Amino acid sequence: MHDSSPSLDSLLLLTETHPLSVQVAPNTVEQTDQFAARPLQPSLRSQSSNHSGANQIVQPFAYDVPRSSEQSQKVEELHQTLERHRGDRQLLILQDFPDPDALSSAWTYKLIAQKYDIQCEMVYAGTLSHQENVALVKLTNLPVQRLTPQVLKSRDLSKYQGCALLDNQGTTSQLLPSVQQAGIPITVVIDHHSMQGDLNAEFVDIRPYTRATATILTQYLQAGLLKLDSNTSEHVKCATALMHGLRSDTNALRQAGEEDFLAAAYLSRFYDAQLLNAVLQSSRSRQVMDVIERALKNRIVQNNFSIAGVGYLRYDDRDAIPQAADFLVTEENVHTAVVYGIVHDEDEELEVVVGSLRTDKLTLDPDEFIKEAFGQDAQGRFFGGGRSQAGGFEIPLGFLSGFTESSEYAKMKWGVFDAQVKQKLLRLVNPDQHYPNS
Numbered sequence: 001m002h003d004s005s006p007s008l009d010s011l012l013l014l015t016e017t018h019p020l021s022v023q024v025a026p027n028t029v030e031q032t033d034q035f036a037a038r039p040l041q042p043s044l045r046s047q048s049s050n051h052s053g054a055n056q057i058v059q060p061f062a063y064d065v066p067r068s069s070e071q072s073q074k075v076e077e078l079h080q081t082l083e084r085h086r087g088d089r090q091l092l093i094l095q096d097f098p099d100p101d102a103l104s105s106a107w108t109y110k111l112i113a114q115k116y117d118i119q120c121e122m123v124y125a126g127t128l129s130h131q132e133n134v135a136l137v138k139l140t141n142l143p144v145q146r147l148t149p150q151v152l153k154s155r156d157l158s159k160y161q162g163c164a165l166l167d168n169q170g171t172t173s174q175l176l177p178s179v180q181q182a183g184i185p186i187t188v189v190i191d192h193h194s195m196q197g198d199l200n201a202e203f204v205d206i207r208p209y210t211r212a213t214a215t216i217l218t219q220y221l222q223a224g225l226l227k228l229d230s231n232t233s234e235h236v237k238c239a240t241a242l243m244h245g246l247r248s249d250t251n252a253l254r255q256a257g258e259e260d261f262l263a264a265a266y267l268s269r270f271y272d273a274q275l276l277n278a279v280l281q282s283s284r285s286r287q288v289m290d291v292i293e294r295a296l297k298n299r300i301v302q303n304n305f306s307i308a309g310v311g312y313l314r315y316d317d318r319d320a321i322p323q324a325a326d327f328l329v330t331e332e333n334v335h336t337a338v339v340y341g342i343v344h345d346e347d348e349e350l351e352v353v354v355g356s357l358r359t360d361k362l363t364l365d366p367d368e369f370i371k372e373a374f375g376q377d378a379q380g381r382f383f384g385g386g387r388s389q390a391g392g393f394e395i396p397l398g399f400l401s402g403f404t405e406s407s408e409y410a411k412m413k414w415g416v417f418d419a420q421v422k423q424k425l426l427r428l429v430n431p432d433q434h435y436p437n438s
């Protein structure tokens, strides 16, 4: 929150002055005991009659108030936007490889929208690669579907009156171009990545200095757009997903800001700790372990950057790349790790260089770093971007894409891309040295 670069200050919508100053209400011993005894499903209603009366609503902590005037304004704006679209059908578009923050935020939006009779379909174009994401979706029955661009094109899109982008701004989804071609307007964008370009949307809430989109959605819940009920299984599961989302975007709360802790504290009233544990216990596949091994073997460390190319990997294992970066950044004297490889999609005969950056260095802005390292394509689109402490990039192989029988050729192709990516990264890592000729 304090590593903001001044040039981005104008993008800051809500978190500049800390909106949620805490005022803890005086708490009685009995209420505390009640919470300690039933940590998973705390009741907000006082069960004992020696208070001022049964059925009286007890607000055990007042951490959901006050909020800044900008925040209140956003709540009101979102409420009115949803109200205007009562009865609509919307597509909720996630990034191609949705993470827990995206999945939980979109689910929360879907539940909020339901209150306004808006029916939402959550879709993503790529794959749920990370073992925890697969577990999250299975264990919570999270209502999300894969929708490839091909299938989307064959669908009648006229039944949707709008779409919403959660935890992304459309730049990480292959679906948005077709959706826009079909004339479906963007109704809502809620995200915490840096502003990726001009967005023509009815309601926009982009907060680059908030650590997780799940935190933003939790704040909307706290503001009353949807009252969670710990007796409703879907609410408990969604709160669990949000807790997972906000933990995973804050490095298990180690990099959480005050507002993330406040959101987590609120979710703690509803979430199911055992269910979260089950999601976190899911184990890595052998292929993922192998990619991590290759990243370890191939890494070079310079100026506290650890850089590793991992060669070819299957589409389904693509999440191994950020997981390897997560691991490499834990080495001593390393503050930033970049891992990349060529991901090939057998179904579509497509190949893409995919990379992930992780950093502990607060003054390093992953969004700026990636944009600076790789620049833009012919259409002026950046190859990637990021948020606080993490970023990613995708570089299509274009004409060089496609499977080949010859392993000699495949090796050569990897060699060229490996050298090119490394050179672009090292130019920023060692600004004094020149690498173009080696």
Ligand SMILES: [Mn+2]
Binding pocket: 101, 102, 167, 192, 211, 212, 213, 249
């Ligand atoms: Mn996120």
